[in-house]
Every structure is written in structure tokens, then in C-alpha cells.
Amino acid sequence: MKKQLTDYQSCTLEDLINDESFMLWVTQPTDDLDNHWDSILQAYPGLAPITQEGREIILSMRFETEVLDTKEQKELWNNIASKTTSINKPVRKIRLWSRYAAAAILVGVLLTAGLFYSGFREVTIQTPYGQLQDVTLPDGSLVTLNANSNIRYNKKWGDNQIREVWIEGEAFLKVSHLHKGGPVKNNQRFVVHTGSLDVEVLGTSFNVNDRRGRTAVALLEGKVSLGLNTSQEKPIIMAPGDIVEYTGGKLNKKPVNVVEYSSWKDGKLYFRDVPVARIFDYFEDIYGYKVKVDDPEILKRRLSGTMSSKNEKVFFETIARTLNISITPDHDSHELIIKSN
Template identity: 40%
Template sequence: MGKQYLQTLIRKLLRGKATDAEKRQLESWWKHFSDDDSYLRSLSETERQSLRNTMLSGIWQQLAEKPLDEKAANKPENTDLPVSKSGRVLQLPVVRWAAAAIVLLVSGWLFYQHLTGPQTIRTAYGEQRTVELPDGSVVTLNGNSSLRFSADWAETGQRDVWLEGEAFFGVQHTRNHQKFVVHTPDQLAVEVLGTRFNVQNRRGTTQVVLQEGKVKVTDPTQQTYTLKPGEEVRYSQTTRQLKPIRANLNRELAWKTTILLFTDQPVSEVLQEIRDSHGLQVELRNSAVGRELFSGSIPADDVKQVLSKIEKIYNVTVTFDGDHYIIE
């Protein structure tokens, strides 16, 4: 969104005339600013709190000049809630919106660039993270993944994100049927309007699993396939073909419930999946075991359980050697 449009939104907010959608845009920025700005990451926790308090203290001067809608003021149940000079109490969501507005008004180009520039969300090995995008769509990132997007969707009319790793998307349908596109490193494009689906990109292969709605997948040669609920399509840089099959939704989406579920998968593939998402390094010296099929569930917060299960089921020895495990 442009700077002039931002100022318009801020004035509407401070006058109590901003719509819910406009408030969500500012609240989304505030969340991203608080969690992901590289400038904030360079500050200590004390410095961050000081900066936040400074921004919040500036709210009251703005409220005195252009008060928020009286509907936003309620009697507090908690005496820690912020109170204006006139004695009115604001709900916490309103404080977040107003804080974002104040920052945009007074902090200049640094924060404006953050608002309109690219945002990148990353997860570490074994970490899951749920984020809300500027349009209200919700994305859950699996471990060792990253999602990049721009915050100026309202101005550009485009909803594009770039994914490396794995994520589950709950996409909001817009009134003007604005398409939502997920781009992967192998130049695959997953286009949707409003739906719930999973995208995984690991080791040169992209997998798209559709839970509900409809998505269209386009490969670099413009070959397309439209998925129906319960289907998945895979694209490999080796075969360079879209391969649709029936999906096992319980297995493919189990990671969102902090459970890793495997059904008749080669042990070597199971270990590779865990390495991708959790960073568990395993050297498989017994190639015969790698071809054995494994079925079972493993807690995502204790993936080393898979090693003890493999040891018992296939009568092998698992040892730890400094920075990785050895199966032989």
C-alpha cells in the first residue's frame, strides 16, 4: 500500500471509522513488526520493551486530538489495562491497532519500508509457527521452513508467497476473487482462491496436498493440473512431470498435530523426512534396513523415538558418534 493510503487508514482508525479489514491490516503489520523486523532483532529485550512503551505513550496525544470511537472503550476487568488521560480504557486489540498507527505516523521511512517491503518468516529444526498474512489467510510452517511475502497486497492486487520447506495454508476468499499463489524453488506455482492445502518442497521435489477447495498447479513448462479434495500432486526436477495420486490426508497432515505418521514407508525415507524437518542426522550403514517398510507414529517433540523403534523392530544397533547417529 502507498504512503498516502497508509495515512488515510491511520486517520480513519484514530477517528473510529476504520473497517475491520483495515484494522486487520494494521494489526498484521504490528505483529510482523514485533516478531520479525531485523531492526528489532538487533535490540535487547529491555530495549524492545522501551521502544514499545515509547510508541504506546504516544497514543494518548493522538487520541486527545482525534479520539477513537467510544464503542472501543469498556470498563476494565484488569487494572493493568492502559488508560487514557481522560480516564477511558481501551481494549487491548485497539491498543495494538493504535500503536501500529502511531508508529507509522511518527517513525518515518524505516518503518514505512518495513510495512511495504518483503517479509520473511523462518522456523528452526523441530519448530512450528503459525502466522497471519495481510489478507487474513493463516499459514502454519513446519520445521526448517521459510515463507516470504510482501505486505502491499492491497495496493498491488496480488497475493504471492514464496515457500521453502513445508507449510499448511488456510486461504481467505476475497470479494474480488483475488488469486493466491504459492511459489516454490523449482518454479512451481500453486494457485488458489480460497481453500486449505499443504505444500512441501524438499530435495528437489514439491508435493501439494489438497484438503478442501480447489487449487491449480502449474509447472515451469506451463503444464497444469487442478486438484480435487483428497488428491495430491508431486513434481520432481528429475522427471519434470506433474504426477497426481490419491492422498492419505491423515498421514500428510499429521505433522500439524505434532505427530509424525508413517504408513509402509521405507526406513531410509522415514529418516530423511525427520532430517528435513527436525535436523536429526542419521548414517544408515545397513542398506537392507533402509529398504524395509516402516509404519507407526512418532511424537514430533521426541523424534529420537524412531531410532529405538527401528532398533527393536529390525534387530539393528544404533550408536551415537559425536554429532550423528549410526545404524548398523
């Protein structure tokens, strides 16, 4: 039931915002709506300030949308259909070529990721600059490894063995939950080791960043406990939405919008009031450039916003335009020349 506003004499800002015709006039104006509202404003000039305010409020409410891409939408539909409308239809056999494709992709992964075994038991995966990689662990847990990062783990996880991985750089983990109540058994435990921290997990998704002597763990769902691997101090228990940073020998816990910390895995970056120097560190870590800045004042500025990091060139261009600077990669010397315009 959408109410039509009739009493324009005494209507309030909230009434206006709740009026469907007003909302449409602001968001999708047509000649008819323009005429309609112009005549109302002529008849009730007192309305002008709140129409302006209502318009501004409506227009400032542009939300980020999470997009279900066509492929995902199709896959999801196929799942639904297989459980509903096409329940009796025979399942189509996988064609041979798609198996070849899978094999080719696997070979590609082996080559580009530099996958190798040491003593046939341990797996190490190292990502090159500028490339992410998804890794499935022996228990089915999923890891997205950011560029210039590596993960190490045992090829097989025994029935009574703690699940352990070692991470350098940055990774997003989604851990299979094996603990179904009762006392926690060894194989239900999952521990992530970084340079200075041990992160213990019970089925959860979280982001680990271990670079430049600073380790940050951001928790999206579930529960993790986090302790220094050098001391016996009591570990910190994290709740969803927390981020814990370890820097300069200290652990600090603070609540943040943790989705921002793991958005890189979807090719997007959120910055909220981030010092530009930090973003340049990121260029160095992820793309492997050495950043050269002509004017150190640039480093002190701060940046907020959402940008796509899928394409290096577009990403640099976006930052350059936003800050009114120029960013020029020199591919021979691997330097990133940054100049203020």
C-alpha cells in the same frame, strides 16, 4: 433400543456383534458376563467359532481418536457460553499481565524465528531445525511452517494485488476465502510459489512440501490449480483428497489420505508403507542430522504406523524399537548413528 439375543441356536455372527451383552463381554468383561457367556457356550458348543470370530472383529476395531484437548474444550465452551448462558454477563477485561505475556511471546518469536525485513517491505520467516511455527499472513490466512523451512511474503497486500507467498521446505496453509462469486479479482487470488511450481488457490487448506528436488502438494479442502512456473502448459486442477507430486520434470496426480500429509502440524506422523530411507531423509530435513547407517539393508525396509513427533527423543525411540535398530544422536558432529541390533 438394544436388542437382547435370545435365540442362541441359530444366531449368526452379525447377531452376536449386534448383541449388547456380547459387545460388553468382549470389551469390558466382568465376572457376571464371563459366567453368563460361559454357560451359553456350554449349552451351545456350536457357537464357539462365531463367538471367537466376533470377538476378534470387535477387538480389531480400535479407531484412532481425535482428541479435543482440555484447553480447546474450554475455549470452545467459553465461545458457546458467551453466545448462550452468559450472554448478559459483562465481558471480563483482559488483565495487564496477559498483554505483557503476549508481548514477551512476540519478542520470543522474533528472536527464535529470525524474522527480518528486507527493504522494509518483505517478511521472511525461517524456522530452525526441530521447531514448527504458526504464521498469520496479512489477509488473515494461516500458515504452519514445518521445521527447517522458510516463507517469504510482502508485509502489506494491496487492494488490487495478488496474494503471493514463496515457500521452501514444508508448510500447511489455510487460506482465507475472499472470492464470493463473479469474476475473480486480483486480490482474491492467492498464489504459492515453490522451487518449480506455482499453486493457485481459492480459499482452501493444503500442504506444500518442497524438498530434495521433489515438490508435493496435498489438498484437504477447496480447490487449487497447479502449474509449472517454467512452462505454459495447462495447469492441473486438484480436488480434495488429491496429492500432486512433481519430480524429475513430471507432474503426477494421485488420490491419497491427505490428512496424513499434514498431520505433522499436530505433532503426529502417519506412515503407510514408507521406505525407511525416506524416514531418514525426514530426520535430516527436520532435525538437521546427517544420518549414518551401518547396514544399508535397513534402508530397504518399510514402515507403517502412527507416531508422535512432538518429542525428538521419543520419536527416534519409537522408530528404533519398531525396526529393532538403535538410533544414537551425536550432538557434536550432528550425526545420527543408526545400527541394526
